[in-house]
Structures are given as C-alpha cells and as structure tokens.
Amino acid sequence: MSDLQENAPVASGGGGFASLGRGGLGLILPIGLALGWEVAVALHWADGRLLPTPSKVFATLWALGVDGTLPGHLWATLHRVALGFLFGVTxxxxxxxxxxxxxxxxxxxDPTLQALRxxxxxxxxxxxILWFGIFETSKVILIAVGVFFPIYLALTSAILGVDRKLVEVGRIFRxxxxxxxxxxLLPATLPSYIVSLRAGLGLGWMFVVAAEFMGAEEGLGFLLVDGQQTGRPATILASITAFAILGKTTDWLLALLSARALRWQDSFKPAE
Structure with a gap:
C-alpha cells in the first residue's frame, strides 16, 4: 500500500509533464533561437541586415496582410498544393x-516508375513548361509528381510486407x-500508407516552390523570388515563415485525422 502511495504523485506529475510536452515543449527551441537572435542584433553582436530579426519578419508579414497582398499569395499556394496533393494521392x-x-x-x-522517381x-x-505552358496546369502536375512517388513506393512496399500468415488465413476462408x-490488406497497410501521405504532403510543399518559379504571378514562391530580386531579405524570410506555418498546420491536421483512423491500434507508447 505504501508503494502505491509513493508512486501516485509521480504518475500525476508525469501526466502534467506529458501535457506540457504535447502543448508547448516543441516551441522552446524556435522561440529560444528567435529571442537569441533578437538579443544579439539589439546588442550589436550581429548584423541583422542580411538576416533580419524575427520581429522584423513578422512585421513584414503583418504589413503584407494589412495591405491585402498576403492573403492572395496564401490562397494561390494553398490551392496549388491541394490540387497537386489530390491528384498525386489518387x-x-x-x-x-x-x-x-x-x-x-x-x-x-515498377522498373519505369522507379527510374522516373x-x-x-x-x-x-x-x-x-513545353508540354503544359507556364500556367496552373504545369504547376499542379509538378506538385502531383512530388506527392506521387512516396505514396506509390510506401503502399507497394506495405502490401508486399503484409504477414504471409494473414494472407494464408484469408485463402483458407476462401x-x-x-x-x-x-x-x-487494408488494415495491415493503413499505418504505412498514412505515413506516406504525410511524406507526400511535405514534398508537395517543397515542390510548390519549384512550381511557382515557373512564371507565377502570385503565391508564396513568387513572393520569395520577388524579395530576392528586389533585395528585401525580410520579405524572403516572411515567405519562408509562411511556408513553415502552412506546412506545419496542414501536417498537424493530417496527423490528427490519421490518429482518429488508427485508434484501433495497440501501438507502442514511448516513455515520457
């Protein structure tokens, strides 16, 4: 009985720490680096001209949002990634x-697809550009190509890796x-497939940058190039920050949906 009483506060404290870890522990590193750079520039230990401080970057994002420029770029990029992701996943x-x-x-x-990969x-x-022009079709297809390969490879490998005994049971029951x-096959491959969806989404965000280099007139990639051509590092970092926020948000939403789809799993729980 005394052992149980000694362990009870520990378990309670562990739950609180786990809650902290889920909520804000992952923000410590980026916030710490941002504050460190702010202090270094404020104390003149570093030059913030080519690498602007986070406060200047977020001020640039705010200004782009207030004048109505940022929402249009965000929507254009989101629309391209969504369409490319849909076609690539399919x-x-x-x-x-x-x-x-x-x-x-x-x-x-498989040999041809592996070579193309x-x-x-x-x-x-x-x-x-030669086949589809410089408009939306070529951009969406390029993103779809990036999304396609991790999903194809993961799903093929997951099906081939299904336990042979399970397949034999299915054949016995005709x-x-x-x-x-x-x-x-579906329950056995679903975890790997969901991981491939997240990997494909990440590549979709990477490929949209290359896609928006192809003569785009709007989008975060266009904003990035515009900042580079006009010598505005704060604009470049603002577009990179927007990419990071959008990418992390969409990945979090996909992970949330994935967790609901895999609630039946009795999976390993890491130590906290």
Whole structure:
C-alpha cells in the first residue's frame, strides 16, 4: 500500500509533464533561437541586415496582410498544393495498390516508375513548361509528381510486407479479392500508407516552390523570388515563415485525422 502511495504523485506529475510536452515543449527551441537572435542584433553582436530579426519578419508579414497582398499569395499556394496533393494521392494509391497486389503489374510498371522517381524535380520544369505552358496546369502536375512517388513506393512496399500468415488465413476462408483487400490488406497497410501521405504532403510543399518559379504571378514562391530580386531579405524570410506555418498546420491536421483512423491500434507508447 505504501508503494502505491509513493508512486501516485509521480504518475500525476508525469501526466502534467506529458501535457506540457504535447502543448508547448516543441516551441522552446524556435522561440529560444528567435529571442537569441533578437538579443544579439539589439546588442550589436550581429548584423541583422542580411538576416533580419524575427520581429522584423513578422512585421513584414503583418504589413503584407494589412495591405491585402498576403492573403492572395496564401490562397494561390494553398490551392496549388491541394490540387497537386489530390491528384498525386489518387495516382499513387491506385498504381501502388495495383503494383503491390498483382505481380504482373508490378513487373510491368515498377522498373519505369522507379527510374522516373530518381529524376530531380527541377529537371521536369522545362518539359512541363513545353508540354503544359507556364500556367496552373504545369504547376499542379509538378506538385502531383512530388506527392506521387512516396505514396506509390510506401503502399507497394506495405502490401508486399503484409504477414504471409494473414494472407494464408484469408485463402483458407476462401476470401474473395475484395474481402482480401478490405479485411486483411487494408488494415495491415493503413499505418504505412498514412505515413506516406504525410511524406507526400511535405514534398508537395517543397515542390510548390519549384512550381511557382515557373512564371507565377502570385503565391508564396513568387513572393520569395520577388524579395530576392528586389533585395528585401525580410520579405524572403516572411515567405519562408509562411511556408513553415502552412506546412506545419496542414501536417498537424493530417496527423490528427490519421490518429482518429488508427485508434484501433495497440501501438507502442514511448516513455515520457
């Protein structure tokens, strides 16, 4: 009984620390670095001309928001990433499932797709401009290409990595192809597939920068290039900060939905 009484406060304190960790522990490093740079520039230990202080960067974001410039750039970039993510996920899921489930399809498709996967993203830009012009189509397709490959690769590998014993059980019970997919393969591959969605989304945010270099007239990538061409480092960092905030927010939303989809998992809980 005394042992239980001794451990009770510890468990309570651990829960409070875990709550702190979930809420704000991850902000300590970026806020600490930002405050450190502010102090260094204020005390003239460093020059803030080429690397503006966070206060100046957020002031630039505020000014862009007040004059109505920032919302248009945000919407243009979000729209491109959303469309590219949708098309990339659709294609990656379909081809990944087909290649993972049917050996003939994998032997036919996988060598070509693996070769295309190793082409640098920037190498696609000239061809997409020639094929689709410099307007939205080429930008969305470039983003979709970036999203496609991690999803295709992860889903194919996840299907091939399903425990053979589970598949044998399905065959013993004479599962149809649909039942084999929905009752065995889908639950077994869902965790890896969800991780690939987050990886694909991250690459979508990376590829949108290259996409907006292709003659874009609006978007955060355009704002970044405009800051570079006009010698405004605060504008460059403001666009990078906006990318970071949008990317983290969308990843957090996807992780939240993923957690709900995987509530059935009895997964490992790391020590706190």
């Amino acid at each position: 294609a990656g899921t379909l081809l990944g499932a087909v290649s993972g489930y049917w050996t003939l399809a994998r032997r036919l498709l 190793n082409i640098p993203s920037i190498a696609w830009v000239p061809m997409f 599962f149809s192809h649909r039942e084999m997919i929905t009752r065995i």
